[in-house]
Amino acid sequence: MSEQSTNRTALPFRPMLELEMEMEVFMSDWLHCNQMSNYVARMVSHDRSDPVRHANLLSSALNELFEISFRSGSVPGRLHCDISRGDHLERIALTFPCTPEQRHLYRDASAKASGSGALESYLDALADENSVQEDIILLGLAINYDASLSLREVDGRALTVILDIPVEGLLN
Template sequence: MQAPSEGISSNSGLPQMIHLDLDIKDFCTDWTHCDLMSGYIARMVSHNRLDSLLFSNLYSSALNELLEAVYRTHGSGGKLQCAVQRDGNVDRIELTFPADEETYKIYETAIAKVNGEDAETLYLEALFADAEPDASLGLLELGVDYGARLAIGRSEDGRMSLVAELVLEDDTE
């Protein structure tokens, strides 16, 4: 797999806190799977945070945006894998899923918007537009509102990784 863009490595070497594998077709049968999965994972990784309830709510919202992006834009057939890692106050979420070249290009364009200097302007324009939002809206929200660092990587087997690094808590004690 190619390393994700923007300085986030695809194999961080950190131990995994949680790893889930789901069939992408099963996951995408119901929109509520995004909320159920993000809520479950958020509760599991929030137990040792300073304010575990606040952390869980923020984490669930951020992860839900990532999962909704995959729900809307993914390739056909295969596994959706979700791996969660932590290093101090940095939480790393890596979603790996099927993606043809067109799907990968959609994410590449979205990540370029998130990492651009005008991300906040693009986010506000997309948020208040009358037209149907494109695939970048949720990812822009993560970058602008949550300060997430986002990157993508591509494997030769037709899968891609969407990586988000989040700092949702200033200090861990």
């Protein structure tokens, strides 16, 4: 991670968009992942230097997070997505219900994504056909988007995945 990554927590974030829906409705169609990520990304990218590029990059990252929540298999509850903006970062906070076993998988993946060997872990996960999908997705977000990742348990029934992405500063 870059030096900028290590200083991300000190930045103030301004709310941009909040979205909430019942997991049962969300889980009724796989296309909701793509539809919601495109909608949210377009809504918060209108004022960026290159809104189309910004929306495309943000939509891709959002889609990965929505897919993780979709794969959780849904425990009754709500999907909640907050998008906020710091000076050079977009913050995605996605909360969704999941089992304790799933939360453990996400914690392991988050630890790998935050560690000094994140790139090596990501390449190993890509090369191993038995890799846990959560590892590949979360490591991919950290590596490909130079994103920082953190997790927060909510009431012992849900998990919030927080992703800080320097979308404006990405080269690709």
